[in-house]
Amino acid sequence: MSLSLKAKLLSNEPVGPEIFLLTLEAPAIAAEARPGQFVMLRVCPGPEPLLARPFSIHGVEGGKLLILYQVKGKGTRLLSQARPGVELLTWGPLGRGFDLDAKRPVLVAGGMGIAPMAFAAERLEERGAAFEAFYGLAAKEALVAWDSVSGEGAFYLESWGWTGASEDGSVGHHGLVTEPLRERLKQGGERPGAVLACGPLPMLKAVALLCAEFGVACQTSLEAPMACGVGACLGCAIPSAGGGYLRACQEGPVMEASLVDWKKI
Template identity: 50%
Template sequence: MFEGKASVTANMCMGPSAFLLRMRAPAVAREAEPGQFVLLRVSTTYDPLLRRPFSICRTVGDEVEILYKVVGRGTSLLSEARPGDELEVMGPLGRGFMPPQGTPLLVAGGMGVAPLAFWAGKLRDMGHEPEVLLGAATSGELFGRKLLEDAGARVEVATEDGSEGFAGTVTELLGRVLEPSHHVYACGPRGMLRKVVALTEEMEVPCQISVEEVMACGVGACMGCAVRAREGGYLLVCRDGPVFDGKKLVL
Protein backbone atom coordinates (compact mmCIF):
# COMPACT_ATOMS: atom_id res chain seq x y z
CA MET A 1 0.00 0.00 0.00
CA PHE A 2 1.36 3.36 -1.10
CA GLU A 3 1.05 6.58 0.87
CA GLY A 4 2.45 9.74 -0.66
CA LYS A 5 2.03 12.36 -3.32
CA ALA A 6 0.43 11.85 -6.70
CA SER A 7 0.70 14.39 -9.46
CA VAL A 8 -2.57 15.30 -11.20
CA THR A 9 -2.27 14.88 -14.97
CA ALA A 10 -5.89 15.63 -15.95
CA ASN A 11 -9.24 16.48 -14.35
CA MET A 12 -11.86 16.35 -17.07
CA CYS A 13 -15.51 17.30 -16.83
CA MET A 14 -17.61 14.28 -17.88
CA GLY A 15 -21.09 15.77 -17.51
CA PRO A 16 -23.14 17.70 -14.97
CA SER A 17 -20.99 17.73 -11.77
CA ALA A 18 -19.03 14.64 -12.87
CA PHE A 19 -15.25 14.55 -13.36
CA LEU A 20 -12.57 12.06 -14.30
CA LEU A 21 -9.35 12.74 -12.42
CA ARG A 22 -6.12 11.18 -13.61
CA MET A 23 -3.02 11.17 -11.44
CA ARG A 24 0.44 9.74 -11.72
CA ALA A 25 0.79 7.17 -8.95
CA PRO A 26 2.88 4.23 -10.25
CA ALA A 27 2.81 2.19 -7.02
CA VAL A 28 -0.99 2.40 -6.79
CA ALA A 29 -1.43 1.64 -10.50
CA ARG A 30 0.81 -1.42 -10.21
CA GLU A 31 -1.02 -2.99 -7.27
CA ALA A 32 -4.62 -1.92 -7.87
CA GLU A 33 -7.30 -4.60 -8.22
CA PRO A 34 -10.84 -3.83 -9.44
CA GLY A 35 -13.10 -2.93 -6.51
CA GLN A 36 -10.31 -1.41 -4.44
CA PHE A 37 -10.25 2.27 -3.57
CA VAL A 38 -7.92 5.12 -2.69
CA LEU A 39 -8.14 7.75 0.02
CA LEU A 40 -7.43 11.14 -1.46
CA ARG A 41 -6.71 14.45 0.19
CA VAL A 42 -8.91 16.60 -1.99
CA SER A 43 -6.86 19.79 -1.83
CA THR A 44 -3.24 20.76 -1.42
CA THR A 45 -4.00 21.96 2.16
CA TYR A 46 -5.30 20.09 5.25
CA ASP A 47 -8.77 21.59 4.90
CA PRO A 48 -10.90 19.51 4.86
CA LEU A 49 -8.90 17.30 7.19
CA LEU A 50 -10.32 13.91 6.28
CA ARG A 51 -9.29 12.22 3.08
CA ARG A 52 -12.14 11.10 0.83
CA PRO A 53 -12.55 7.56 -0.53
CA PHE A 54 -12.88 6.94 -4.28
CA SER A 55 -13.00 3.70 -6.23
CA ILE A 56 -10.21 3.10 -8.67
CA CYS A 57 -11.92 3.43 -12.03
CA ARG A 58 -9.05 2.56 -14.34
CA THR A 59 -5.28 2.33 -14.47
CA VAL A 60 -3.39 3.45 -17.56
CA GLY A 61 0.34 2.71 -17.31
CA ASP A 62 1.64 4.66 -14.29
CA GLU A 63 -1.62 6.54 -13.90
CA VAL A 64 -4.74 5.96 -11.84
CA GLU A 65 -8.16 7.37 -12.71
CA ILE A 66 -11.12 8.11 -10.48
CA LEU A 67 -14.58 9.09 -11.66
CA TYR A 68 -16.37 11.31 -9.16
CA LYS A 69 -19.40 13.45 -8.67
CA VAL A 70 -19.39 16.77 -6.84
CA VAL A 71 -21.66 16.27 -3.81
CA GLY A 72 -20.09 18.49 -1.15
CA ARG A 73 -17.12 20.58 -0.14
CA GLY A 74 -14.43 17.94 -0.64
CA THR A 75 -15.44 16.91 -4.13
CA SER A 76 -16.01 20.55 -5.06
CA LEU A 77 -12.40 21.34 -4.09
CA LEU A 78 -11.21 18.28 -5.97
CA SER A 79 -12.93 19.52 -9.13
CA GLU A 80 -10.61 22.54 -9.00
CA ALA A 81 -7.42 20.41 -9.13
CA ARG A 82 -5.28 21.23 -12.14
CA PRO A 83 -2.55 19.28 -13.98
CA GLY A 84 0.67 19.59 -12.00
CA ASP A 85 -1.08 19.83 -8.59
CA GLU A 86 0.10 17.25 -6.08
CA LEU A 87 -2.47 15.42 -3.97
CA GLU A 88 -1.84 13.01 -1.10
CA VAL A 89 -3.05 9.54 -1.95
CA MET A 90 -3.23 6.33 0.06
CA GLY A 91 -3.96 2.99 -1.55
CA PRO A 92 -4.92 0.70 -3.03
CA LEU A 93 -7.16 -0.16 -0.07
CA GLY A 94 -9.82 -2.75 0.70
CA ARG A 95 -10.89 -5.99 -0.94
CA GLY A 96 -11.96 -6.10 -4.57
CA PHE A 97 -14.18 -8.32 -6.72
CA MET A 98 -13.78 -12.11 -6.78
CA PRO A 99 -13.83 -14.07 -10.08
CA PRO A 100 -17.25 -15.09 -11.46
CA GLN A 101 -18.83 -18.51 -11.01
CA GLY A 102 -21.15 -17.87 -13.96
CA THR A 103 -21.74 -15.32 -16.73
CA PRO A 104 -20.78 -11.92 -15.32
CA LEU A 105 -23.57 -9.35 -15.32
CA LEU A 106 -22.59 -5.93 -13.96
CA VAL A 107 -25.20 -3.51 -12.59
CA ALA A 108 -24.19 0.13 -12.16
CA GLY A 109 -26.22 2.99 -10.75
CA GLY A 110 -24.85 6.54 -11.00
CA MET A 111 -21.22 6.75 -9.86
CA GLY A 112 -21.36 3.00 -9.18
CA VAL A 113 -19.96 2.75 -12.67
CA ALA A 114 -16.45 3.63 -11.38
CA PRO A 115 -15.31 0.29 -9.88
CA LEU A 116 -17.30 -1.69 -12.44
CA ALA A 117 -15.49 -0.07 -15.39
CA PHE A 118 -12.20 -1.35 -13.94
CA TRP A 119 -13.74 -4.78 -13.31
CA ALA A 120 -15.23 -4.96 -16.83
CA GLY A 121 -11.74 -4.48 -18.31
CA LYS A 122 -10.28 -7.18 -16.08
CA LEU A 123 -13.11 -9.60 -16.93
CA ARG A 124 -12.41 -8.97 -20.60
CA ASP A 125 -8.72 -9.79 -20.02
CA MET A 126 -9.87 -13.00 -18.31
CA GLY A 127 -11.75 -14.02 -21.48
CA HIS A 128 -15.30 -13.03 -20.46
CA GLU A 129 -17.68 -10.84 -22.45
CA PRO A 130 -18.97 -8.56 -19.70
CA GLU A 131 -22.44 -7.11 -20.00
CA VAL A 132 -23.31 -4.01 -18.00
CA LEU A 133 -26.71 -2.63 -17.06
CA LEU A 134 -26.16 1.09 -16.49
CA GLY A 135 -28.89 3.13 -14.84
CA ALA A 136 -29.50 6.82 -14.22
CA ALA A 137 -32.37 9.21 -13.66
CA THR A 138 -31.96 10.69 -17.14
CA SER A 139 -29.75 10.23 -20.21
CA GLY A 140 -27.48 13.20 -19.34
CA GLU A 141 -26.43 11.36 -16.17
CA LEU A 142 -25.26 8.14 -17.79
CA PHE A 143 -21.70 8.90 -16.73
CA GLY A 144 -18.95 6.50 -17.56
CA ARG A 145 -20.66 4.70 -20.43
CA LYS A 146 -17.67 5.35 -22.66
CA LEU A 147 -15.30 4.02 -19.99
CA LEU A 148 -17.32 0.80 -19.91
CA GLU A 149 -17.34 0.52 -23.69
CA ASP A 150 -13.60 1.27 -23.83
CA ALA A 151 -13.16 -1.60 -21.38
CA GLY A 152 -14.85 -3.91 -23.88
CA ALA A 153 -18.23 -4.20 -22.14
CA ARG A 154 -21.62 -4.42 -23.82
CA VAL A 155 -23.72 -1.72 -22.19
CA GLU A 156 -27.50 -1.64 -21.86
CA VAL A 157 -28.89 1.56 -20.37
CA ALA A 158 -31.96 2.29 -18.27
CA THR A 159 -33.26 5.79 -17.57
CA GLU A 160 -36.00 6.50 -15.08
CA ASP A 161 -37.50 9.26 -17.27
CA GLY A 162 -37.31 7.06 -20.38
CA SER A 163 -35.02 9.52 -22.20
CA GLU A 164 -32.77 6.67 -23.38
CA GLY A 165 -32.80 2.89 -23.44
CA PHE A 166 -35.08 0.94 -21.12
CA ALA A 167 -37.65 3.23 -19.45
CA GLY A 168 -37.45 2.46 -15.74
CA THR A 169 -34.92 1.72 -13.06
CA VAL A 170 -31.84 -0.39 -13.61
CA THR A 171 -33.21 -2.94 -11.12
CA GLU A 172 -36.41 -3.26 -13.17
CA LEU A 173 -34.19 -3.96 -16.17
CA LEU A 174 -32.22 -6.48 -14.11
CA GLY A 175 -35.49 -8.22 -13.18
CA ARG A 176 -36.14 -8.76 -16.90
CA VAL A 177 -32.73 -10.04 -17.95
CA LEU A 178 -31.50 -11.96 -14.90
CA GLU A 179 -30.89 -15.67 -15.52
CA PRO A 180 -29.78 -18.50 -13.21
CA SER A 181 -26.44 -18.69 -15.08
CA HIS A 182 -25.48 -15.13 -14.12
CA HIS A 183 -23.03 -13.89 -11.50
CA VAL A 184 -24.03 -10.35 -10.61
CA TYR A 185 -21.68 -7.52 -9.58
CA ALA A 186 -23.36 -4.30 -8.47
CA CYS A 187 -22.41 -0.83 -7.29
CA GLY A 188 -24.71 2.12 -6.75
CA PRO A 189 -27.02 3.72 -4.20
CA ARG A 190 -28.01 1.65 -1.15
CA GLY A 191 -31.65 1.28 -2.26
CA MET A 192 -30.52 -0.07 -5.62
CA LEU A 193 -28.18 -2.57 -3.96
CA ARG A 194 -30.99 -3.76 -1.67
CA LYS A 195 -33.16 -4.57 -4.71
CA VAL A 196 -30.28 -6.22 -6.59
CA VAL A 197 -29.57 -8.49 -3.62
CA ALA A 198 -33.27 -9.37 -3.25
CA LEU A 199 -33.57 -10.28 -6.95
CA THR A 200 -30.42 -12.38 -6.99
CA GLU A 201 -31.32 -14.18 -3.77
CA GLU A 202 -34.74 -15.03 -5.19
CA MET A 203 -33.06 -16.69 -8.18
CA GLU A 204 -30.15 -18.06 -6.12
CA VAL A 205 -27.66 -16.19 -8.28
CA PRO A 206 -24.29 -15.22 -6.74
CA CYS A 207 -23.98 -11.50 -6.17
CA GLN A 208 -21.13 -9.25 -5.07
CA ILE A 209 -21.82 -5.64 -4.15
CA SER A 210 -19.52 -2.67 -3.68
CA VAL A 211 -20.73 -0.59 -0.75
CA GLU A 212 -20.07 3.04 0.18
CA GLU A 213 -19.93 4.40 3.71
CA VAL A 214 -18.51 7.60 5.16
CA MET A 215 -14.87 6.90 6.05
CA ALA A 216 -12.12 8.39 8.18
CA CYS A 217 -8.99 6.22 8.58
CA GLY A 218 -9.59 3.80 5.68
CA VAL A 219 -7.61 0.99 7.33
CA GLY A 220 -9.89 -0.53 9.97
CA ALA A 221 -8.78 1.56 12.95
CA CYS A 222 -11.60 4.03 13.64
CA MET A 223 -14.73 1.84 13.14
CA GLY A 224 -16.28 4.80 11.31
CA CYS A 225 -17.40 2.76 8.31
CA ALA A 226 -19.14 -0.12 10.12
CA VAL A 227 -22.11 -1.80 8.42
CA ARG A 228 -24.39 -4.38 10.04
CA ALA A 229 -23.71 -8.01 9.18
CA ARG A 230 -26.61 -10.45 8.72
CA GLU A 231 -24.93 -12.94 11.02
CA GLY A 232 -24.77 -10.30 13.76
CA GLY A 233 -22.15 -7.72 14.62
CA TYR A 234 -20.56 -5.37 12.15
CA LEU A 235 -18.21 -5.44 9.17
CA LEU A 236 -15.92 -2.60 8.14
CA VAL A 237 -16.34 -1.29 4.62
CA CYS A 238 -12.70 -0.18 4.40
CA ARG A 239 -11.15 -3.42 5.67
CA ASP A 240 -13.69 -6.21 5.01
CA GLY A 241 -15.02 -4.55 1.81
CA PRO A 242 -15.89 -2.40 0.00
CA VAL A 243 -16.87 -5.47 -2.03
CA PHE A 244 -19.03 -7.95 -0.12
CA ASP A 245 -21.06 -11.03 -0.85
CA GLY A 246 -24.56 -9.52 -1.11
CA LYS A 247 -25.88 -12.06 1.42
CA LYS A 248 -23.54 -10.88 4.19
CA LEU A 249 -24.93 -7.40 4.91
CA VAL A 250 -28.04 -5.79 6.32
CA LEU A 251 -28.59 -3.10 3.70
Protein backbone atom coordinates in the same frame (compact mmCIF):
# COMPACT_ATOMS: atom_id res chain seq x y z
CA MET B 1 -0.13 -4.05 -0.11
CA SER B 2 -1.33 -0.52 0.52
CA LEU B 3 0.88 2.50 -0.08
CA SER B 4 0.75 6.12 0.97
CA LEU B 5 2.32 8.64 -1.34
CA LYS B 6 2.14 12.08 -2.81
CA ALA B 7 0.61 11.54 -6.22
CA LYS B 8 1.05 14.18 -8.89
CA LEU B 9 -2.20 15.33 -10.45
CA LEU B 10 -1.87 15.01 -14.23
CA SER B 11 -5.37 16.10 -15.30
CA ASN B 12 -8.74 16.89 -13.79
CA GLU B 13 -11.24 17.43 -16.57
CA PRO B 14 -14.99 18.06 -16.42
CA VAL B 15 -16.72 15.30 -18.38
CA GLY B 16 -20.33 16.11 -17.53
CA PRO B 17 -22.51 18.10 -15.17
CA GLU B 18 -20.48 18.17 -11.93
CA ILE B 19 -18.65 15.00 -13.02
CA PHE B 20 -14.85 14.99 -13.40
CA LEU B 21 -12.20 12.55 -14.57
CA LEU B 22 -9.02 12.81 -12.49
CA THR B 23 -5.69 11.29 -13.47
CA LEU B 24 -2.91 10.83 -10.92
CA GLU B 25 0.65 9.66 -11.37
CA ALA B 26 0.75 6.75 -8.93
CA PRO B 27 2.57 3.80 -10.52
CA ALA B 28 2.90 1.74 -7.32
CA ILE B 29 -0.84 1.97 -6.55
CA ALA B 30 -1.80 1.45 -10.20
CA ALA B 31 0.28 -1.74 -10.35
CA GLU B 32 -1.64 -3.29 -7.42
CA ALA B 33 -5.13 -1.95 -8.15
CA ARG B 34 -8.03 -4.36 -8.61
CA PRO B 35 -11.61 -3.47 -9.62
CA GLY B 36 -13.72 -2.59 -6.59
CA GLN B 37 -10.78 -1.33 -4.54
CA PHE B 38 -10.50 2.33 -3.63
CA VAL B 39 -8.04 5.02 -2.60
CA MET B 40 -8.21 7.66 0.11
CA LEU B 41 -7.31 11.02 -1.38
CA ARG B 42 -6.58 14.33 0.36
CA VAL B 43 -8.59 16.66 -1.84
CA CYS B 44 -6.13 19.58 -1.74
CA PRO B 45 -2.48 20.05 -0.84
CA GLY B 46 -3.22 22.55 2.00
CA PRO B 47 -4.55 21.77 5.49
CA GLU B 48 -8.29 22.08 4.61
CA PRO B 49 -10.27 19.89 4.75
CA LEU B 50 -8.28 17.65 7.05
CA LEU B 51 -10.07 14.48 6.07
CA ALA B 52 -9.35 12.57 2.95
CA ARG B 53 -12.19 11.22 0.81
CA PRO B 54 -12.66 7.68 -0.57
CA PHE B 55 -12.84 7.14 -4.35
CA SER B 56 -13.10 3.94 -6.34
CA ILE B 57 -10.38 3.16 -8.81
CA HIS B 58 -11.98 3.80 -12.20
CA GLY B 59 -9.07 2.44 -14.21
CA VAL B 60 -5.33 2.34 -14.67
CA GLU B 61 -3.29 3.35 -17.70
CA GLY B 62 0.32 2.31 -17.22
CA GLY B 63 1.37 4.10 -14.04
CA LYS B 64 -1.65 6.39 -14.06
CA LEU B 65 -4.64 6.03 -11.77
CA LEU B 66 -8.03 7.18 -13.03
CA ILE B 67 -10.81 8.42 -10.75
CA LEU B 68 -14.29 9.40 -11.94
CA TYR B 69 -16.08 11.55 -9.38
CA GLN B 70 -19.11 13.71 -8.87
CA VAL B 71 -19.11 16.93 -6.85
CA LYS B 72 -21.21 16.36 -3.71
CA GLY B 73 -19.94 18.71 -1.00
CA LYS B 74 -16.94 20.70 0.19
CA GLY B 75 -14.29 18.04 -0.41
CA THR B 76 -15.22 17.13 -3.94
CA ARG B 77 -15.76 20.83 -4.81
CA LEU B 78 -12.19 21.56 -3.66
CA LEU B 79 -10.94 18.55 -5.59
CA SER B 80 -12.63 19.82 -8.76
CA GLN B 81 -10.55 23.02 -8.43
CA ALA B 82 -7.19 21.20 -8.13
CA ARG B 83 -4.90 21.90 -11.08
CA PRO B 84 -2.32 19.71 -12.82
CA GLY B 85 1.06 19.67 -11.10
CA VAL B 86 -0.15 19.65 -7.48
CA GLU B 87 0.67 16.63 -5.35
CA LEU B 88 -2.18 15.03 -3.42
CA LEU B 89 -1.63 12.62 -0.56
CA THR B 90 -3.11 9.32 -1.69
CA TRP B 91 -3.18 5.93 -0.03
CA GLY B 92 -4.26 2.63 -1.46
CA PRO B 93 -5.27 0.42 -3.06
CA LEU B 94 -7.60 -0.26 -0.13
CA GLY B 95 -10.32 -2.76 0.73
CA ARG B 96 -11.60 -5.87 -0.96
CA GLY B 97 -12.38 -5.74 -4.65
CA PHE B 98 -14.68 -7.86 -6.82
CA ASP B 99 -14.01 -11.53 -7.38
CA LEU B 100 -13.93 -11.68 -11.17
CA ASP B 101 -13.58 -15.47 -11.38
CA ALA B 102 -17.30 -16.29 -11.41
CA LYS B 103 -18.49 -17.81 -14.70
CA ARG B 104 -20.29 -15.33 -16.97
CA PRO B 105 -20.90 -12.65 -14.32
CA VAL B 106 -23.54 -9.95 -14.64
CA LEU B 107 -22.34 -6.42 -13.78
CA VAL B 108 -24.83 -3.87 -12.48
CA ALA B 109 -23.90 -0.17 -12.14
CA GLY B 110 -26.12 2.58 -10.78
CA GLY B 111 -25.17 6.26 -11.13
CA MET B 112 -21.53 6.85 -10.14
CA GLY B 113 -21.33 3.12 -9.45
CA ILE B 114 -20.13 3.03 -13.05
CA ALA B 115 -16.68 4.10 -11.74
CA PRO B 116 -15.54 0.68 -10.45
CA MET B 117 -17.82 -1.35 -12.75
CA ALA B 118 -16.18 0.07 -15.89
CA PHE B 119 -12.82 -1.07 -14.45
CA ALA B 120 -14.27 -4.53 -13.77
CA ALA B 121 -15.58 -4.71 -17.35
CA GLU B 122 -12.19 -3.69 -18.71
CA ARG B 123 -10.40 -6.42 -16.73
CA LEU B 124 -12.95 -9.06 -17.84
CA GLU B 125 -12.50 -7.97 -21.46
CA GLU B 126 -8.71 -8.24 -21.10
CA ARG B 127 -9.16 -11.83 -19.91
CA GLY B 128 -11.51 -12.58 -22.79
CA ALA B 129 -14.18 -13.54 -20.23
CA ALA B 130 -17.85 -13.47 -21.22
CA PHE B 131 -20.04 -11.18 -19.11
CA GLU B 132 -23.25 -9.19 -19.27
CA ALA B 133 -23.76 -5.69 -17.94
CA PHE B 134 -26.56 -3.35 -16.92
CA TYR B 135 -26.49 0.31 -15.95
CA GLY B 136 -29.14 2.50 -14.40
CA LEU B 137 -29.24 6.24 -14.07
CA ALA B 138 -31.68 9.06 -13.34
CA ALA B 139 -31.40 10.69 -16.79
CA LYS B 140 -29.30 10.63 -19.93
CA GLU B 141 -26.93 13.45 -18.87
CA ALA B 142 -24.73 11.16 -16.76
CA LEU B 143 -24.35 8.83 -19.72
CA VAL B 144 -23.04 11.71 -21.79
CA ALA B 145 -20.34 12.12 -19.15
CA TRP B 146 -19.33 8.48 -19.42
CA ASP B 147 -19.30 8.78 -23.22
CA SER B 148 -16.76 11.58 -23.11
CA VAL B 149 -14.63 9.51 -20.74
CA SER B 150 -14.41 6.83 -23.39
CA GLY B 151 -13.77 9.41 -26.13
CA GLU B 152 -15.77 7.13 -28.37
CA GLY B 153 -18.80 9.33 -28.98
CA ALA B 154 -22.37 8.59 -28.08
CA PHE B 155 -23.51 5.77 -25.86
CA TYR B 156 -20.40 3.68 -25.56
CA LEU B 157 -21.99 1.56 -22.90
CA GLU B 158 -24.69 0.55 -25.35
CA SER B 159 -22.18 -0.06 -28.09
CA TRP B 160 -20.42 -2.41 -25.63
CA GLY B 161 -23.71 -4.25 -25.30
CA TRP B 162 -24.63 -2.91 -21.86
CA THR B 163 -28.38 -2.81 -21.14
CA GLY B 164 -29.49 0.62 -19.95
CA ALA B 165 -32.35 1.94 -17.85
CA SER B 166 -33.24 5.49 -16.88
CA GLU B 167 -35.79 6.75 -14.40
CA ASP B 168 -37.06 9.46 -16.78
CA GLY B 169 -37.06 7.18 -19.84
CA SER B 170 -34.53 9.38 -21.71
CA VAL B 171 -32.33 6.38 -22.46
CA GLY B 172 -32.82 2.63 -22.39
CA HIS B 173 -35.62 0.98 -20.42
CA HIS B 174 -37.97 3.49 -18.73
CA GLY B 175 -37.66 2.57 -15.06
CA LEU B 176 -35.20 1.08 -12.61
CA VAL B 177 -32.25 -1.06 -13.66
CA THR B 178 -33.53 -3.88 -11.47
CA GLU B 179 -36.48 -4.36 -13.87
CA PRO B 180 -34.40 -5.55 -16.88
CA LEU B 181 -32.16 -7.41 -14.41
CA ARG B 182 -35.20 -9.32 -13.10
CA GLU B 183 -36.14 -10.23 -16.69
CA ARG B 184 -32.61 -11.51 -17.27
CA LEU B 185 -32.60 -13.63 -14.13
CA LYS B 186 -36.02 -15.04 -15.03
CA GLN B 187 -34.77 -16.22 -18.42
CA GLY B 188 -33.66 -19.77 -18.92
CA GLY B 189 -30.35 -20.34 -20.62
CA GLU B 190 -26.96 -19.93 -19.05
CA ARG B 191 -27.18 -18.96 -15.42
CA PRO B 192 -24.83 -16.17 -14.30
CA GLY B 193 -22.14 -17.34 -11.88
CA ALA B 194 -22.60 -14.12 -9.90
CA VAL B 195 -24.04 -10.63 -10.01
CA LEU B 196 -21.55 -7.83 -9.21
CA ALA B 197 -23.12 -4.51 -8.26
CA CYS B 198 -22.15 -0.96 -7.30
CA GLY B 199 -24.53 1.97 -6.86
CA PRO B 200 -26.79 3.68 -4.35
CA LEU B 201 -27.80 1.61 -1.30
CA PRO B 202 -31.50 1.23 -2.33
CA MET B 203 -30.35 -0.21 -5.67
CA LEU B 204 -27.88 -2.57 -3.98
CA LYS B 205 -30.57 -3.76 -1.60
CA ALA B 206 -32.97 -4.43 -4.49
CA VAL B 207 -30.23 -6.29 -6.41
CA ALA B 208 -29.33 -8.35 -3.32
CA LEU B 209 -32.98 -9.35 -2.76
CA LEU B 210 -33.42 -10.24 -6.45
CA CYS B 211 -30.33 -12.44 -6.39
CA ALA B 212 -31.54 -14.17 -3.20
CA GLU B 213 -34.92 -14.78 -4.89
CA PHE B 214 -33.25 -16.39 -7.92
CA GLY B 215 -30.51 -18.17 -5.98
CA VAL B 216 -27.66 -16.31 -7.68
CA ALA B 217 -24.49 -15.30 -5.80
CA CYS B 218 -24.19 -11.54 -5.39
CA GLN B 219 -21.28 -9.22 -4.58
CA THR B 220 -22.21 -5.67 -3.56
CA SER B 221 -19.89 -2.68 -3.23
CA LEU B 222 -21.13 -0.67 -0.26
CA GLU B 223 -20.68 3.04 0.31
CA ALA B 224 -20.34 4.39 3.82
CA PRO B 225 -18.80 7.57 5.21
CA MET B 226 -15.08 6.89 5.64
CA ALA B 227 -12.73 8.92 7.76
CA CYS B 228 -9.62 6.71 7.86
CA GLY B 229 -10.11 4.02 5.20
CA VAL B 230 -7.92 1.57 7.08
CA GLY B 231 -10.15 0.02 9.75
CA ALA B 232 -9.32 2.32 12.66
CA CYS B 233 -12.24 4.76 13.12
CA LEU B 234 -15.28 2.43 12.76
CA GLY B 235 -17.08 5.22 10.88
CA CYS B 236 -17.96 2.93 7.99
CA ALA B 237 -19.95 0.28 9.91
CA ILE B 238 -22.39 -1.85 7.89
CA PRO B 239 -24.91 -4.06 9.77
CA SER B 240 -23.89 -7.68 9.46
CA ALA B 241 -26.33 -10.55 8.84
CA GLY B 242 -24.54 -12.45 11.60
CA GLY B 243 -25.08 -9.61 14.12
CA GLY B 244 -22.69 -6.75 14.84
CA TYR B 245 -21.06 -4.76 12.10
CA LEU B 246 -18.68 -5.08 9.18
CA ARG B 247 -16.28 -2.29 8.24
CA ALA B 248 -16.86 -1.21 4.65
CA CYS B 249 -13.20 -0.20 4.32
CA GLN B 250 -11.79 -3.55 5.54
CA GLU B 251 -14.33 -6.34 5.06
CA GLY B 252 -15.57 -4.38 2.02
CA PRO B 253 -16.32 -2.25 0.18
CA VAL B 254 -17.19 -5.33 -1.89
CA MET B 255 -19.05 -7.86 0.28
CA GLU B 256 -21.03 -10.99 -0.43
CA ALA B 257 -24.61 -9.71 -0.22
CA SER B 258 -25.52 -12.59 2.10
CA LEU B 259 -23.17 -11.15 4.76
CA VAL B 260 -25.16 -7.89 5.01
CA ASP B 261 -28.29 -7.34 7.12
CA TRP B 262 -30.32 -5.58 4.42
CA LYS B 263 -33.31 -5.12 6.76
CA LYS B 264 -31.23 -2.58 8.70
CA ILE B 265 -30.17 -0.67 5.55
